[in-house]
Amino acid sequence: MTAIPALATTARRVLTFAVVAALATACMSRPESRDEGRWTPRPGEAADWDWQIDAPYELDEHRAMYDLDLFELAPAGSELRYPGGDVVKVPRGALAGTVEKLRARGTTVICYLDTGAYEHYRPDAARFPGHRPALAGIPDDGEAPEDGSVIGWNTGWEGERWLDLREGRRGAFAEIIWARLDLAARMGCDGVEPDQNNPLGNRPGFPITRDDQVSWYREVAEQAHARGLSVGMKNGHDQPGAVAELVGHFDWALPEECAQYGECARLRPFVEAGKAVFAVDYAPGADRRTACRAHRAENFDGLIKTAPPTGEYRKRCG
Structure with a gap:
């Protein structure tokens, strides 16, 4: 979700096994090409889509x-x-079994997860340095984070805090995030929507730089691709030049409120590269007609939703 809401991502023949192994190793350290089986939607290819990350859910419609x-x-x-063998048990979710059902009818399933924020209510929360059993015990806006903690100030969403994305600090929590990507791959998700990687312009509680943010976006994309997952660039388009730097690392984009804030043109490099942009503006903050005109003008696959997005309200900018 956006950080401060208005309402609260040709097979080639080879002659030797050594060459195959070398290519496989290389693919683990850089983004894969668009011909390796990942979901890489072009503009309009999945125009009939929906985004629901909170109840109530409505999944009866056959969407792309x-x-x-x-x-x-x-x-x-x-x-x-x-x-090292550590395991965290994940409770059965309210939508358990949905991945298989949706994929059986030909629907692509993208799995939303936070990769740049700590969520106090998640089963892996205690693994983050700085975690406390009571959220109120973690320093918040205006208070210095504790020494060694990677948990910063609130994102604007209940129970959620920015993570310390600085290059020298992210190693303290990166494996927690990669384990989430592993789970997504094992569950059969076609791709992931990694959220809250854009602390710049907000108040994360840490002196995060533009280079920190861009390099973290890039690392998340590469880690998703290494697991065979499609990955979208979520927000971050407000930073000048960031989209041009990152478009080659992501398979699609999902910007929030680009019409409301006059930023849709910044996502143009995705469309120019033949990659879909799943734009979302929110009611009542954005005027539906104005927002949809902005989405259509850029050849985006746009929706108007309420925040947080549920199955209750959806207007397609078709």
């Missing part, structure tokens, strides 16, 4: 793509697995 919360989709027996 649904974007749903990873933990809500988790089946019974799900686990987050970490280097």
Whole structure:
């Protein structure tokens, strides 16, 4: 979700095994090309889509793509697995079994997860340095984060705090995030929507730079691709030049409120690269007709939703 809401991502023949192994190794360290089987939607290809990351849910409509919360989709027996053998049990989600049902009818399933924010209510929350059993015990806006903590100030969403994305600090929590991507891959998600990677312009509680933010976006995309997942660039388009730097690393984009804030043109490099932009503006903050005109002008696959997005309200800018 946006950080301060108005309402609260040709096979080639080779002759030797060594060449194949070398190519596989290289693909683990950089984004894969668009011909390796990932979902890489072009503008208009999945125009009939929906985004629901909170109840109530409405999944009876046969859409080209649904974007749903990873933990809500988790089946019974799900686990987050970490280097060294540690495991965190994941409770059965309210939408357990939905991934299989949607994919059986030909729908692409994108799994939403936070990769740049700590969520106090998630099953893996205690693994983040700085976690406290009571959220009120974690320093918030105006208070210095504790030494060694990667948990910053509130994002504007209940129970959610910015993470310390500085290059020298992210190693303290990166494996927690990668375990979430592993879970998405095991669950059969076609791709992921990684959220809250854009602390710049907000109050994260840490002196995060533009280079920190852009490099973290890039790392998240590469880690998703290494697991065979499609990945979208969520927000971050407000930083000048960031889209041009990152478009080659992502398969699609999902910007919030670009029409409301006059920023839709900044996503143009995605469309020019043949990659879909799933734009969302919110009612009542944005005028539906004005927002849809802005989406259509840029050849975006746009929706008008309420925040947080549920199955209750959806207007397609078709």
